[in-house]
Amino acid sequence: MARKTKEEAQETRESILDAAISSFYDNGVSLTSLDQIARQAGVTRGAVYWHFKNKLDIFDALHERLHQSFIDILAPRLGHVEDDPLAQLHRLHTDLMQEVHQNEIKKRTLSVFLLRCDYSGDMQDFLKKQEQSKLKAFQIFVDFFRKAQDQGLLPAQHAPETVARTCHCFMSGLLYEYLRFTGAIDFAAHVQPSIDFFYSSLTVFKQSIKGEN
Amino acid sequence: MARKTKEEAQETRESILDAAISSFYDNGVSLTSLDQIARQAGVTRGAVYWHFKNKLDIFDALHERLHQSFIDILAPRLGHVEDDPLAQLHRLHTDLMQEVHQNEIKKRTLSVFLLRCDYSGDMQDFLKKQEQSKLKAFQIFVDFFRKAQDQGLLPAQHAPETVARTCHCFMSGLLYEYLRFTGAIDFAAHVQPSIDFFYSSLTVFKQSIKGEN
């Protein structure tokens, strides 16, 4: 009853990762034992240790999946600058939050990384990796604002890094809020108006181009 | 060598809490054993179990300390509305971030609650309590904006809850960013400009009062 096909083995690997997300979400990363993950995936710890070095290695693989899917959404939508860059960002932000709101798996995965884990000890090294990943995403935003400024669509009085960081912080802050108080916070009544207000107030940034030029 | 004064006992209790912060910060909440905390505090687990029911009970006490000190800063500074409410908020936000930047203990405590713990299992019930605490702080912001609107210092086109949530999300997002990438993110070069930009763009919100009235 051992030695499956390469494809079958790959399936086991994926099912272990899926089981890990689900277990991590229910019990938190550090309180989840490898045995729980294994049983959830319908295998034994032997299979887990065959595919992964340890729990951190699993966590790493999960992060890889998440980050890649995030970049895949971000890159094409910020690769070009439309006539109204702020409206473009506004739509992107709305879509991203709605995606999280509707896609239960993504919600759980994000929840695991942001609320159900414990970045200390071995995990602390992991923050370095996350920093690198986040830097890539951040750079996409910076490039976007820089291009928009170069094309005269946004005023140049603020450094693109500053604008990007501000947007990014608001986005992640809202995401944290949504995940942390899921259930108590309503999308249409709380999340959407906040996004709308943020981007409408950012419009001053755009408006000032007229007073300047 | 037992049975200390009530005051001495209180000191032991405090030293256990201090040790807990330090241990939680270094090793994360769930990976910290009560023995580590005890030894760090210079006592045995006996003392810990005397003062606290379990690790969650310690965590609860720590949260009480943090939340109280936060409210103590917030309440007086948002209790009254000055001539320029946005500038008032701007200063408060700057001061809060600088306090975290300079006060190592507060930085560590916040870091524990936001990054070094694992809100699942038993801890999940704890999110409910945090929700209540955060609601109080949030209410202070809402009241502030409502009063400012009533006094005609800010336009009434946006619900005070929406404005408050937006500010709050940006603040917490920036805090997360700062704590998560501490060292890689510089206060003067990254944090301060982002705060400044956020409040300068919020000014449209205030400006529009002229076009409206």
Place this chain on the structure above:
DNA sequence: ATATATACATACATGAATGTTTGTATCTTT
């Protein structure tokens, strides 16, 4: 002054998770 409650330290019993090792069936390679 005595009794009792307090503030711990020490010792014990239990359980559970980890990493490793060994066994083995079957896929793959040649």
Place this chain on the structure above:
DNA sequence: AAAGATACAAACATTCATGTATGTATATAT
């Protein structure tokens, strides 16, 4: 088709944290 590599399962040894129970010195109440 034989040999080796692969993909696990099962068993083992070790470590370690937790909760509780017990012991005890001393502060405090009466």
